[in-house]
Amino acid sequence: MKKIIILTILICGIVLLVPFTNKPALLSVFKLTEEPEHIIVRGSSGSALTVNISFGDVDVENWIANLKAPYPLLFLDMDWVDRFPETVELIKEKNIPVALLGHPGEAYHQNTELLIGQLERFEKVFGAQPLWFRTxxxxxxxxxxxALWEAEVNALGSSAIYTGGEVPPVIEGEILSVPLHRDVRVSFGDLKNLMDSREFHPLEDVLFAMSVKLKKIPK
Structure with missing residues:
Protein backbone atom coordinates (compact mmCIF):
# COMPACT_ATOMS: atom_id res chain seq x y z
CA MET A 1 0.00 0.00 0.00
CA LYS A 2 2.83 2.37 0.89
CA LYS A 3 4.47 1.70 -2.48
CA ILE A 4 1.24 2.61 -4.30
CA ILE A 5 0.90 5.86 -2.33
CA ILE A 6 4.54 6.86 -2.99
CA LEU A 7 4.22 6.05 -6.71
CA THR A 8 1.03 8.12 -6.93
CA ILE A 9 2.74 11.11 -5.27
CA LEU A 10 5.70 10.88 -7.67
CA ILE A 11 3.46 10.77 -10.73
CA CYS A 12 1.44 13.76 -9.52
CA GLY A 13 4.63 15.68 -8.85
CA ILE A 14 5.94 15.06 -12.37
CA VAL A 15 2.63 16.12 -13.92
CA LEU A 16 2.60 19.34 -11.89
CA LEU A 17 6.21 20.18 -12.74
CA VAL A 18 5.99 19.76 -16.54
CA PRO A 19 4.13 23.02 -17.32
CA PHE A 20 6.67 25.03 -15.31
CA THR A 21 9.83 23.46 -16.76
CA ASN A 22 8.92 23.83 -20.44
CA LYS A 23 10.32 26.87 -22.28
CA PRO A 24 7.99 29.00 -24.40
CA ALA A 25 7.41 27.23 -27.71
CA LEU A 26 8.80 29.34 -30.54
CA LEU A 27 7.04 27.20 -33.12
CA SER A 28 3.67 28.44 -31.88
CA VAL A 29 4.62 32.00 -32.80
CA PHE A 30 4.43 33.02 -36.43
CA LYS A 31 4.60 36.83 -36.27
CA LEU A 32 7.21 38.35 -34.02
CA THR A 33 6.87 41.85 -35.46
CA GLU A 34 3.82 44.10 -35.42
CA GLU A 35 4.05 45.21 -39.03
CA PRO A 36 5.85 44.20 -42.25
CA GLU A 37 8.12 47.27 -42.10
CA HIS A 38 10.29 45.48 -39.55
CA ILE A 39 12.77 42.64 -39.81
CA ILE A 40 14.42 40.91 -36.85
CA VAL A 41 18.16 41.51 -36.60
CA ARG A 42 19.05 40.88 -32.94
CA GLY A 43 17.92 39.35 -29.71
CA SER A 44 18.97 40.62 -26.31
CA SER A 45 21.17 37.92 -24.79
CA GLY A 46 23.73 35.42 -26.03
CA SER A 47 24.80 34.62 -29.59
CA ALA A 48 23.02 32.77 -32.39
CA LEU A 49 24.66 31.37 -35.51
CA THR A 50 22.91 31.11 -38.86
CA VAL A 51 24.47 29.58 -41.99
CA ASN A 52 23.23 30.31 -45.52
CA ILE A 53 23.73 27.32 -47.83
CA SER A 54 23.31 27.47 -51.60
CA PHE A 55 26.50 25.72 -52.74
CA GLY A 56 28.57 22.76 -51.61
CA ASP A 57 28.58 18.99 -51.89
CA VAL A 58 30.65 16.50 -49.89
CA ASP A 59 32.31 19.24 -47.84
CA VAL A 60 28.95 20.52 -46.61
CA GLU A 61 27.70 17.01 -45.94
CA ASN A 62 30.80 16.21 -43.86
CA TRP A 63 30.44 19.44 -41.91
CA ILE A 64 26.78 18.69 -41.16
CA ALA A 65 27.61 15.11 -40.17
CA ASN A 66 30.05 16.39 -37.55
CA LEU A 67 27.86 19.16 -36.13
CA LYS A 68 27.04 18.95 -32.45
CA ALA A 69 24.07 20.51 -30.64
CA PRO A 70 23.17 23.26 -30.11
CA TYR A 71 22.98 23.49 -33.88
CA PRO A 72 23.12 26.64 -35.98
CA LEU A 73 20.01 27.60 -37.91
CA LEU A 74 20.53 26.55 -41.53
CA PHE A 75 19.02 28.76 -44.23
CA LEU A 76 18.68 26.47 -47.25
CA ASP A 77 18.36 27.44 -50.91
CA MET A 78 15.70 25.21 -52.49
CA ASP A 79 17.72 24.52 -55.64
CA TRP A 80 20.51 23.24 -53.39
CA VAL A 81 17.96 21.15 -51.45
CA ASP A 82 16.80 19.51 -54.68
CA ARG A 83 20.39 18.74 -55.74
CA PHE A 84 21.46 17.09 -52.49
CA PRO A 85 18.56 15.07 -51.05
CA GLU A 86 20.88 12.76 -49.07
CA THR A 87 22.40 15.72 -47.22
CA VAL A 88 18.91 17.05 -46.58
CA GLU A 89 17.91 13.68 -45.11
CA LEU A 90 20.93 13.89 -42.80
CA ILE A 91 19.79 17.34 -41.66
CA LYS A 92 16.34 15.96 -40.94
CA GLU A 93 17.71 12.89 -39.12
CA LYS A 94 19.80 15.10 -36.82
CA ASN A 95 16.84 17.44 -36.30
CA ILE A 96 18.91 20.50 -37.25
CA PRO A 97 16.70 23.61 -37.45
CA VAL A 98 16.16 24.87 -40.99
CA ALA A 99 14.76 27.98 -42.65
CA LEU A 100 14.24 29.18 -46.21
CA LEU A 101 16.98 31.04 -48.06
CA GLY A 102 15.65 33.04 -50.97
CA HIS A 103 17.15 34.81 -53.95
CA PRO A 104 18.64 38.32 -53.76
CA GLY A 105 15.99 40.86 -52.74
CA GLU A 106 15.76 42.45 -56.20
CA ALA A 107 14.18 39.24 -57.54
CA TYR A 108 11.04 39.86 -55.41
CA HIS A 109 10.33 43.48 -56.32
CA GLN A 110 7.83 42.54 -59.01
CA ASN A 111 7.55 38.81 -58.41
CA THR A 112 6.06 37.77 -55.08
CA GLU A 113 4.89 34.54 -56.74
CA LEU A 114 8.54 33.49 -56.56
CA LEU A 115 8.25 33.46 -52.78
CA ILE A 116 5.02 31.46 -52.84
CA GLY A 117 6.64 28.81 -55.02
CA GLN A 118 9.66 28.59 -52.71
CA LEU A 119 7.44 28.25 -49.64
CA GLU A 120 5.53 25.42 -51.29
CA ARG A 121 8.74 23.61 -52.21
CA PHE A 122 10.06 23.98 -48.66
CA GLU A 123 6.85 22.62 -47.15
CA LYS A 124 6.88 19.65 -49.53
CA VAL A 125 10.39 18.65 -48.40
CA PHE A 126 10.22 19.46 -44.69
CA GLY A 127 6.53 18.91 -44.00
CA ALA A 128 5.88 22.40 -42.66
CA GLN A 129 6.12 25.99 -43.73
CA PRO A 130 9.34 27.74 -42.60
CA LEU A 131 9.19 30.01 -39.59
CA TRP A 132 12.07 32.11 -40.94
CA PHE A 133 12.99 33.55 -44.34
CA ARG A 134 16.08 35.44 -45.48
CA THR A 135 17.10 36.74 -48.89
CA ALA A 147 4.02 38.76 -48.80
CA LEU A 148 5.94 37.24 -45.88
CA TRP A 149 3.61 38.96 -43.42
CA GLU A 150 0.56 37.54 -45.19
CA ALA A 151 2.16 34.07 -45.36
CA GLU A 152 2.91 34.23 -41.60
CA VAL A 153 6.67 33.84 -42.09
CA ASN A 154 9.20 36.00 -40.22
CA ALA A 155 11.89 37.97 -42.05
CA LEU A 156 15.21 37.41 -40.29
CA GLY A 157 18.25 39.52 -41.01
CA SER A 158 21.48 39.40 -39.04
CA SER A 159 23.55 41.58 -36.76
CA ALA A 160 26.70 40.87 -38.78
CA ILE A 161 27.79 38.78 -41.76
CA TYR A 162 31.01 36.85 -41.18
CA THR A 163 32.98 36.31 -44.40
CA GLY A 164 36.12 34.81 -42.89
CA GLY A 165 39.34 35.99 -41.33
CA GLU A 166 39.43 37.69 -37.96
CA VAL A 167 36.60 36.66 -35.67
CA PRO A 168 34.41 39.63 -34.62
CA PRO A 169 34.01 40.53 -30.94
CA VAL A 170 30.99 39.20 -29.07
CA ILE A 171 27.92 41.45 -28.94
CA GLU A 172 25.06 40.41 -26.68
CA GLY A 173 22.01 39.29 -28.62
CA GLU A 174 23.92 38.97 -31.89
CA ILE A 175 22.64 36.92 -34.81
CA LEU A 176 25.62 36.07 -36.99
CA SER A 177 25.25 35.04 -40.61
CA VAL A 178 27.79 32.91 -42.52
CA PRO A 179 27.58 32.46 -46.32
CA LEU A 180 28.28 29.18 -48.07
CA HIS A 181 27.66 30.25 -51.67
CA ARG A 182 29.57 29.72 -54.89
CA ASP A 183 30.77 33.33 -55.07
CA VAL A 184 30.97 34.20 -51.34
CA ARG A 185 32.12 31.30 -49.23
CA VAL A 186 33.64 31.02 -45.76
CA SER A 187 36.21 28.25 -45.38
CA PHE A 188 35.30 25.51 -42.93
CA GLY A 189 38.48 26.31 -41.02
CA ASP A 190 37.31 29.89 -40.49
CA LEU A 191 33.83 28.67 -39.65
CA LYS A 192 35.29 26.37 -36.98
CA ASN A 193 37.26 29.29 -35.53
CA LEU A 194 34.05 31.30 -35.34
CA MET A 195 32.14 28.47 -33.70
CA ASP A 196 34.94 27.98 -31.15
CA SER A 197 35.11 31.70 -30.35
CA ARG A 198 31.97 31.89 -28.22
CA GLU A 199 29.10 29.80 -26.90
CA PHE A 200 26.27 29.79 -29.42
CA HIS A 201 22.67 29.25 -28.38
CA PRO A 202 19.53 28.27 -30.30
CA LEU A 203 17.94 31.25 -32.01
CA GLU A 204 14.82 31.03 -29.85
CA ASP A 205 16.92 31.36 -26.68
CA VAL A 206 18.61 34.50 -28.01
CA LEU A 207 15.31 36.03 -29.11
CA PHE A 208 13.15 35.04 -26.17
CA ALA A 209 15.57 36.25 -23.53
CA MET A 210 13.87 38.93 -24.59
CA SER A 211 13.58 41.69 -26.28
CA VAL A 212 13.85 41.35 -30.02
CA LYS A 213 15.75 44.13 -31.79
CA LEU A 214 14.06 45.31 -34.97
CA LYS A 215 15.22 47.17 -38.02
CA LYS A 216 12.60 49.32 -39.70
CA ILE A 217 12.82 49.51 -43.47
CA PRO A 218 10.80 52.26 -45.15
CA LYS A 219 8.54 51.56 -48.09
Whole structure:
Protein backbone atom coordinates (compact mmCIF):
# COMPACT_ATOMS: atom_id res chain seq x y z
CA MET A 1 0.00 0.00 0.00
CA LYS A 2 2.83 2.37 0.89
CA LYS A 3 4.47 1.70 -2.48
CA ILE A 4 1.24 2.61 -4.30
CA ILE A 5 0.90 5.86 -2.33
CA ILE A 6 4.54 6.86 -2.99
CA LEU A 7 4.22 6.05 -6.71
CA THR A 8 1.03 8.12 -6.93
CA ILE A 9 2.74 11.11 -5.27
CA LEU A 10 5.70 10.88 -7.67
CA ILE A 11 3.46 10.77 -10.73
CA CYS A 12 1.44 13.76 -9.52
CA GLY A 13 4.63 15.68 -8.85
CA ILE A 14 5.94 15.06 -12.37
CA VAL A 15 2.63 16.12 -13.92
CA LEU A 16 2.60 19.34 -11.89
CA LEU A 17 6.21 20.18 -12.74
CA VAL A 18 5.99 19.76 -16.54
CA PRO A 19 4.13 23.02 -17.32
CA PHE A 20 6.67 25.03 -15.31
CA THR A 21 9.83 23.46 -16.76
CA ASN A 22 8.92 23.83 -20.44
CA LYS A 23 10.32 26.87 -22.28
CA PRO A 24 7.99 29.00 -24.40
CA ALA A 25 7.41 27.23 -27.71
CA LEU A 26 8.80 29.34 -30.54
CA LEU A 27 7.04 27.20 -33.12
CA SER A 28 3.67 28.44 -31.88
CA VAL A 29 4.62 32.00 -32.80
CA PHE A 30 4.43 33.02 -36.43
CA LYS A 31 4.60 36.83 -36.27
CA LEU A 32 7.21 38.35 -34.02
CA THR A 33 6.87 41.85 -35.46
CA GLU A 34 3.82 44.10 -35.42
CA GLU A 35 4.05 45.21 -39.03
CA PRO A 36 5.85 44.20 -42.25
CA GLU A 37 8.12 47.27 -42.10
CA HIS A 38 10.29 45.48 -39.55
CA ILE A 39 12.77 42.64 -39.81
CA ILE A 40 14.42 40.91 -36.85
CA VAL A 41 18.16 41.51 -36.60
CA ARG A 42 19.05 40.88 -32.94
CA GLY A 43 17.92 39.35 -29.71
CA SER A 44 18.97 40.62 -26.31
CA SER A 45 21.17 37.92 -24.79
CA GLY A 46 23.73 35.42 -26.03
CA SER A 47 24.80 34.62 -29.59
CA ALA A 48 23.02 32.77 -32.39
CA LEU A 49 24.66 31.37 -35.51
CA THR A 50 22.91 31.11 -38.86
CA VAL A 51 24.47 29.58 -41.99
CA ASN A 52 23.23 30.31 -45.52
CA ILE A 53 23.73 27.32 -47.83
CA SER A 54 23.31 27.47 -51.60
CA PHE A 55 26.50 25.72 -52.74
CA GLY A 56 28.57 22.76 -51.61
CA ASP A 57 28.58 18.99 -51.89
CA VAL A 58 30.65 16.50 -49.89
CA ASP A 59 32.31 19.24 -47.84
CA VAL A 60 28.95 20.52 -46.61
CA GLU A 61 27.70 17.01 -45.94
CA ASN A 62 30.80 16.21 -43.86
CA TRP A 63 30.44 19.44 -41.91
CA ILE A 64 26.78 18.69 -41.16
CA ALA A 65 27.61 15.11 -40.17
CA ASN A 66 30.05 16.39 -37.55
CA LEU A 67 27.86 19.16 -36.13
CA LYS A 68 27.04 18.95 -32.45
CA ALA A 69 24.07 20.51 -30.64
CA PRO A 70 23.17 23.26 -30.11
CA TYR A 71 22.98 23.49 -33.88
CA PRO A 72 23.12 26.64 -35.98
CA LEU A 73 20.01 27.60 -37.91
CA LEU A 74 20.53 26.55 -41.53
CA PHE A 75 19.02 28.76 -44.23
CA LEU A 76 18.68 26.47 -47.25
CA ASP A 77 18.36 27.44 -50.91
CA MET A 78 15.70 25.21 -52.49
CA ASP A 79 17.72 24.52 -55.64
CA TRP A 80 20.51 23.24 -53.39
CA VAL A 81 17.96 21.15 -51.45
CA ASP A 82 16.80 19.51 -54.68
CA ARG A 83 20.39 18.74 -55.74
CA PHE A 84 21.46 17.09 -52.49
CA PRO A 85 18.56 15.07 -51.05
CA GLU A 86 20.88 12.76 -49.07
CA THR A 87 22.40 15.72 -47.22
CA VAL A 88 18.91 17.05 -46.58
CA GLU A 89 17.91 13.68 -45.11
CA LEU A 90 20.93 13.89 -42.80
CA ILE A 91 19.79 17.34 -41.66
CA LYS A 92 16.34 15.96 -40.94
CA GLU A 93 17.71 12.89 -39.12
CA LYS A 94 19.80 15.10 -36.82
CA ASN A 95 16.84 17.44 -36.30
CA ILE A 96 18.91 20.50 -37.25
CA PRO A 97 16.70 23.61 -37.45
CA VAL A 98 16.16 24.87 -40.99
CA ALA A 99 14.76 27.98 -42.65
CA LEU A 100 14.24 29.18 -46.21
CA LEU A 101 16.98 31.04 -48.06
CA GLY A 102 15.65 33.04 -50.97
CA HIS A 103 17.15 34.81 -53.95
CA PRO A 104 18.64 38.32 -53.76
CA GLY A 105 15.99 40.86 -52.74
CA GLU A 106 15.76 42.45 -56.20
CA ALA A 107 14.18 39.24 -57.54
CA TYR A 108 11.04 39.86 -55.41
CA HIS A 109 10.33 43.48 -56.32
CA GLN A 110 7.83 42.54 -59.01
CA ASN A 111 7.55 38.81 -58.41
CA THR A 112 6.06 37.77 -55.08
CA GLU A 113 4.89 34.54 -56.74
CA LEU A 114 8.54 33.49 -56.56
CA LEU A 115 8.25 33.46 -52.78
CA ILE A 116 5.02 31.46 -52.84
CA GLY A 117 6.64 28.81 -55.02
CA GLN A 118 9.66 28.59 -52.71
CA LEU A 119 7.44 28.25 -49.64
CA GLU A 120 5.53 25.42 -51.29
CA ARG A 121 8.74 23.61 -52.21
CA PHE A 122 10.06 23.98 -48.66
CA GLU A 123 6.85 22.62 -47.15
CA LYS A 124 6.88 19.65 -49.53
CA VAL A 125 10.39 18.65 -48.40
CA PHE A 126 10.22 19.46 -44.69
CA GLY A 127 6.53 18.91 -44.00
CA ALA A 128 5.88 22.40 -42.66
CA GLN A 129 6.12 25.99 -43.73
CA PRO A 130 9.34 27.74 -42.60
CA LEU A 131 9.19 30.01 -39.59
CA TRP A 132 12.07 32.11 -40.94
CA PHE A 133 12.99 33.55 -44.34
CA ARG A 134 16.08 35.44 -45.48
CA THR A 135 17.10 36.74 -48.89
CA UNK A 136 20.58 35.90 -50.13
CA UNK A 137 21.71 39.52 -49.70
CA UNK A 138 19.48 40.39 -46.72
CA UNK A 139 17.63 42.95 -48.83
CA UNK A 140 13.90 42.78 -48.07
CA UNK A 141 11.90 44.94 -50.52
CA UNK A 142 8.48 46.05 -49.32
CA UNK A 143 6.42 43.72 -51.59
CA UNK A 144 8.41 40.79 -50.22
CA UNK A 145 7.92 41.84 -46.60
CA UNK A 146 4.20 42.21 -47.20
CA ALA A 147 4.02 38.76 -48.80
CA LEU A 148 5.94 37.24 -45.88
CA TRP A 149 3.61 38.96 -43.42
CA GLU A 150 0.56 37.54 -45.19
CA ALA A 151 2.16 34.07 -45.36
CA GLU A 152 2.91 34.23 -41.60
CA VAL A 153 6.67 33.84 -42.09
CA ASN A 154 9.20 36.00 -40.22
CA ALA A 155 11.89 37.97 -42.05
CA LEU A 156 15.21 37.41 -40.29
CA GLY A 157 18.25 39.52 -41.01
CA SER A 158 21.48 39.40 -39.04
CA SER A 159 23.55 41.58 -36.76
CA ALA A 160 26.70 40.87 -38.78
CA ILE A 161 27.79 38.78 -41.76
CA TYR A 162 31.01 36.85 -41.18
CA THR A 163 32.98 36.31 -44.40
CA GLY A 164 36.12 34.81 -42.89
CA GLY A 165 39.34 35.99 -41.33
CA GLU A 166 39.43 37.69 -37.96
CA VAL A 167 36.60 36.66 -35.67
CA PRO A 168 34.41 39.63 -34.62
CA PRO A 169 34.01 40.53 -30.94
CA VAL A 170 30.99 39.20 -29.07
CA ILE A 171 27.92 41.45 -28.94
CA GLU A 172 25.06 40.41 -26.68
CA GLY A 173 22.01 39.29 -28.62
CA GLU A 174 23.92 38.97 -31.89
CA ILE A 175 22.64 36.92 -34.81
CA LEU A 176 25.62 36.07 -36.99
CA SER A 177 25.25 35.04 -40.61
CA VAL A 178 27.79 32.91 -42.52
CA PRO A 179 27.58 32.46 -46.32
CA LEU A 180 28.28 29.18 -48.07
CA HIS A 181 27.66 30.25 -51.67
CA ARG A 182 29.57 29.72 -54.89
CA ASP A 183 30.77 33.33 -55.07
CA VAL A 184 30.97 34.20 -51.34
CA ARG A 185 32.12 31.30 -49.23
CA VAL A 186 33.64 31.02 -45.76
CA SER A 187 36.21 28.25 -45.38
CA PHE A 188 35.30 25.51 -42.93
CA GLY A 189 38.48 26.31 -41.02
CA ASP A 190 37.31 29.89 -40.49
CA LEU A 191 33.83 28.67 -39.65
CA LYS A 192 35.29 26.37 -36.98
CA ASN A 193 37.26 29.29 -35.53
CA LEU A 194 34.05 31.30 -35.34
CA MET A 195 32.14 28.47 -33.70
CA ASP A 196 34.94 27.98 -31.15
CA SER A 197 35.11 31.70 -30.35
CA ARG A 198 31.97 31.89 -28.22
CA GLU A 199 29.10 29.80 -26.90
CA PHE A 200 26.27 29.79 -29.42
CA HIS A 201 22.67 29.25 -28.38
CA PRO A 202 19.53 28.27 -30.30
CA LEU A 203 17.94 31.25 -32.01
CA GLU A 204 14.82 31.03 -29.85
CA ASP A 205 16.92 31.36 -26.68
CA VAL A 206 18.61 34.50 -28.01
CA LEU A 207 15.31 36.03 -29.11
CA PHE A 208 13.15 35.04 -26.17
CA ALA A 209 15.57 36.25 -23.53
CA MET A 210 13.87 38.93 -24.59
CA SER A 211 13.58 41.69 -26.28
CA VAL A 212 13.85 41.35 -30.02
CA LYS A 213 15.75 44.13 -31.79
CA LEU A 214 14.06 45.31 -34.97
CA LYS A 215 15.22 47.17 -38.02
CA LYS A 216 12.60 49.32 -39.70
CA ILE A 217 12.82 49.51 -43.47
CA PRO A 218 10.80 52.26 -45.15
CA LYS A 219 8.54 51.56 -48.09
Missing amino acids: ADEDFPYPLRT
